[in-house]
Amino acid sequence: MVYFDVLDRNFGFGCMRLPMIGENVDIEQTKKMVDLFLERGFRYFDTAHGYINGKSELALRECLTSRYPRDRYILTDKLSSYLFETEDQIRPLFQQQLEACGVEYFDFYLMHAQNHATFEKYKQVHAYEIAMELKKEGKIRHMGISFHDTAEVLDQILTEYPQIEVVQIQFNYLDFEDPGVQSRLCYEVCRKHGKPVIIMEPVKGGSLVNLPADAQAIFDALGGGSNASYAIRFAAGFEGVMMVLSGMSSLEQMQDNLSFMESFQPLSAQERAAVETVGKIFREKVIVPCTGCRYCTEVCPNGVAIPDLFARLNAKRLLKPLELFPVNGELPSACVKCGQCENICPQNLPIRDLLETAAAELNL
Numbered sequence: 001m002v003y004f005d006v007l008d009r010n011f012g013f014g015c016m017r018l019p020m021i022g023e024n025v026d027i028e029q030t031k032k033m034v035d036l037f038l039e040r041g042f043r044y045f046d047t048a049h050g051y052i053n054g055k056s057e058l059a060l061r062e063c064l065t066s067r068y069p070r071d072r073y074i075l076t077d078k079l080s081s082y083l084f085e086t087e088d089q090i091r092p093l094f095q096q097q098l099e100a101c102g103v104e105y106f107d108f109y110l111m112h113a114q115n116h117a118t119f120e121k122y123k124q125v126h127a128y129e130i131a132m133e134l135k136k137e138g139k140i141r142h143m144g145i146s147f148h149d150t151a152e153v154l155d156q157i158l159t160e161y162p163q164i165e166v167v168q169i170q171f172n173y174l175d176f177e178d179p180g181v182q183s184r185l186c187y188e189v190c191r192k193h194g195k196p197v198i199i200m201e202p203v204k205g206g207s208l209v210n211l212p213a214d215a216q217a218i219f220d221a222l223g224g225g226s227n228a229s230y231a232i233r234f235a236a237g238f239e240g241v242m243m244v245l246s247g248m249s250s251l252e253q254m255q256d257n258l259s260f261m262e263s264f265q266p267l268s269a270q271e272r273a274a275v276e277t278v279g280k281i282f283r284e285k286v287i288v289p290c291t292g293c294r295y296c297t298e299v300c301p302n303g304v305a306i307p308d309l310f311a312r313l314n315a316k317r318l319l320k321p322l323e324l325f326p327v328n329g330e331l332p333s334a335c336v337k338c339g340q341c342e343n344i345c346p347q348n349l350p351i352r353d354l355l356e357t358a359a360a361e362l363n364l
Helices: 027-039 051-065 087-101 116-124 127-136 151-160 183-192 213-220 227-236 251-261 269-284 295-299 306-317 340-344 351-361
Strands: 011-014 044-046 074-079 106-114 140-147 166-170 197-200 241-246
Touching: 011 027, 011 251, 027 051, 027 251, 044 241, 051 074, 051 087, 074 087, 087 106, 087 127, 106 116, 106 127, 106 166, 116 127, 116 151, 127 140, 140 151, 140 197, 151 166, 151 183, 166 183, 183 197, 213 227, 213 269, 227 241, 227 251, 227 269, 295 306, 295 340, 306 351, 340 351
Parallel strands: 011 044, 011 241, 044 074, 074 106, 106 140, 140 166, 166 197, 197 241
Antiparallel strands: none
């Protein structure tokens, strides 16, 4: 675990939601964000082959890896289940990822979005064993998993593969006791197995930034700190947390995040009480717990704008201006109910039923 000890700053740049200009990554703004991130002493970057329809890795090559020496940054990539079907497809895919990122090795390589079903697929094609071989070859420094399922399934995976070095879980104050996400229980399984924890979705895809008015009033009463600061500091304050990722999509968001993570302080008792109250208020709202990861849109055969539709539905229920939540894609009527979206959804949402609800409530 000596390697992990040098990660003196437990805050990482999640590259699933980079700044965009239309359909393309805003390269100039991303360069400024990368420069500021490294300048402030942070160096952990997280990507995956499918992020932003394959543009995240390429953006990192242009904005990071081609501009800085390899020892200035730590780079994590992932093996995503929807990108391969057979064992002999894994190594060529891995090589494509190295080339897309412009590197010769990954510091961390994660078996992506593991759950009961995907774990069985990865075992059948010996994906874990191939990752271990790549580690022996020096093309991976550390192997881990990202995970979306019950604590019981996580315990099974870590028991069957003790070689796993790190675990990335969804963890935030809204999902902490959620029976579907099981943030706390999954965290406790990681601690039981002695695995360092990487946290994703600390602000739940931005949901914990754009709060309902009554919840916002609770944080406003504290007299300082952004909504993101309370969410990220909540996650970062737990023992054994190696890294907290933030999917920053603007320079302003990065500046805010760095302002409270440079000299990190856990939540005070007053702040923690406020967070608990905000979580309670939020849970009482009838909203769709979509994080906007867009895994669903990557497999939808008809391009239904699932995350956009859910964001718009939530906006209507929270009395927010609908014009701030555009729908970029097909409407619910284009859904053929194939279920591919539900098979890949990390939140285990009944997407087909929710699309019918969105169509009815939004008059689509």
